[in-house]
Amino acid sequence: MNKDQPVKTGNSHIKSVERAILLIETLAQEDTEMSLSQLSLKLGWPKSTIHGLLATLRDYHYVDQSMENSNYRLGTRLFELGNRVARSWVIKDAARPVMLRLVREFGETVQLGTEDDGEILYLDKLVANSVVSIMSEVGLRLPMHCSGLGKVLLAQKSPAQLKRIIARKGLPAMTKRTITTQAKLEKELAQVRENGYAIDEGEIMDGLRCVAVPIWDGTGKVRYALSISGQARNIYGDRLEHIIDGLKQAAGEISYAMGSRRNEYQ
Amino acid sequence: MNKDQPVKTGNSHIKSVERAILLIETLAQEDTEMSLSQLSLKLGWPKSTIHGLLATLRDYHYVDQSMENSNYRLGTRLFELGNRVARSWVIKDAARPVMLRLVREFGETVQLGTEDDGEILYLDKLVANSVVSIMSEVGLRLPMHCSGLGKVLLAQKSPAQLKRIIARKGLPAMTKRTITTQAKLEKELAQVRENGYAIDEGEIMDGLRCVAVPIWDGTGKVRYALSISGQARNIYGDRLEHIIDGLKQAAGEISYAMGSRRNEYQ
DNA sequence: CAAATTATTCGGTATTATCGAATTAAGATT
DNA sequence: AATCTTAATTCGATAATACCGAATAATTTG
DSSP, rough: OOOOOOOOOOOOOOOOHHHHHHHHHHHHTTTTOOOOHHHHHHHTHHHHHHHHHHHHHHTSSEEESSSSSOOOOEOHHHHHHHHHHHTOHHHHHHHHHHHHHHHHHHHSSSEEEEETTTEEEEEEEEESOOOOOOOOOTTTTTTTSSSSHHHHHHSSSHHHHHHHHHHHHHOOEEEEEEEOOOHHHHHHHHHHHHHEEEEEEEETTTTTEEEEEEEEETTTTTTEEEEEEEEEEGGGHHHHHHHHHHHHHHHHHHHHHHTTTOOOOO | OOOOOOOOOOOOHHOOOOOOHHHHHHHHHHHHHHHHHHHHHTTOOOOOHHHHHHHHHHHHSSSOOSSSSSOOOOOOOHHHHHHHHHHTHHHHHHHHHHHHHHHHHHSEEEEEEEEEEEEEEEEEEOOOSSSOOOOOGOOOOSSSSSSSHHHHHHTEEEEEEEEEEEHHHHHOOSTTSOOOOHHHHHHHHHHHHHHSSSSEEESSTTTTTEEEEEEOTTTTTTEEEEEEEEEGGGOOOHHHHHHHHHHHHHHHHHHHHHTOOOOOOO
């Protein structure tokens, strides 16, 4: 019954395709237009090679070329494809209204996430008009061990799965409070399972507190998690209790909308 | 001063990269998981060829492989890249609050679009009856000649640019009211320039009426357009006048936020 | 449990991506 | 304007490597 992912980080890659991907990734990383020469310098490949790859990508709009200078940037088709992928997540539609209510009720940032290949992938985010900007963005990835969403989803993994994820991704420290040993993480996850929620206490960013709860889908599995986060000084005591209750209630509604007929949190 | 796009639909493509792209496009088109065999059948390429390409794409999450059956689907990284591209459109942040106000005021669908390679690309959309933004159609492309947004943006083009777009994309008929001749389109665009707005009168879909106005950016150019659309029977007479006024007002505000200091519509 | 379908691996071959050099284009400087 | 400088693009020979068909492994179906 163990449906571990094969994780075939195969090494028989089509070289030119891999290079094309690396070009896109480089443009995404820099988050700005880049010239052919810059790319050549950065990647250490001949200009003509890069030019050929970019020309191919450009004609499909996977990369766009500026008209004034002829710099390259990520292409509009990626926007379209991304939206196509987003559309396949039914959860987003089910979660949106509930998330909106949470924002109104608590005035804090509400986020929806899922696990993807051992990392947290943020699917949706509603921001309360607060001063602090939270470092996550929709479509961004973060490690699992240091976020509320991540810990909720990790808590569902078998020991073997957990071990594998740690082996591949490690437990990098983001702040001095980040959990960096497997033993401590296991203890924490046991706690999460018992409580039915996870708390991130400045483990990803100083002063940021985050509470997260699981969402069940129609198959009875936890594939998504919901969180509320904000400045630690705004999330404590009675208010924290209310937030946890509100989150559990909300997650229950989303789970129901997803077809889950489970009615308690374990 | 004519900054026509070079439109080098080059033909010296890196074959394997092009095939990888075609694989992604096929998966996007089908909008469902596909098996290797299906892809092989559909594209007419040997399975082993496709397998190699998919393996490369898979390891970078440009394509994901189902765990139960081993079917392929668009990968999560495309979602991330798409969001990265979306974030680069400053206009979205500037337009959002104004669009929200329009939705509340008129109770109709509000859309934001731009031109991309001779087509309309929808950047954002707010739907009337739910306060929630439906991402579902954002990221879609439509021809320019048959939508309000498109006509507003076409109205800014030089005759040469217009001719080129028509040459490349044609004037396909979507309904029986779609403008299908260059002469009629030119007349219509002159009208749009004079009015400062464009109306789509069931040219893209029967019974759908749409009003659109231009947005100026900091450089004084029209790169975006804003529209309100709904059933024709709800958008007419006095109400239509109010909508046009509201749209012009809103577009002015967005233009201002984008750095435009123009204060009249021509 | 057998049969059939499908995914994946493998190795020889010829296509084709690659690279350095040459050419063209764009921008800056005098 | 004309020259210099830098960057983008094209070209052609060569060797690398993507491609394909066949064989194997893995799944699903009867």
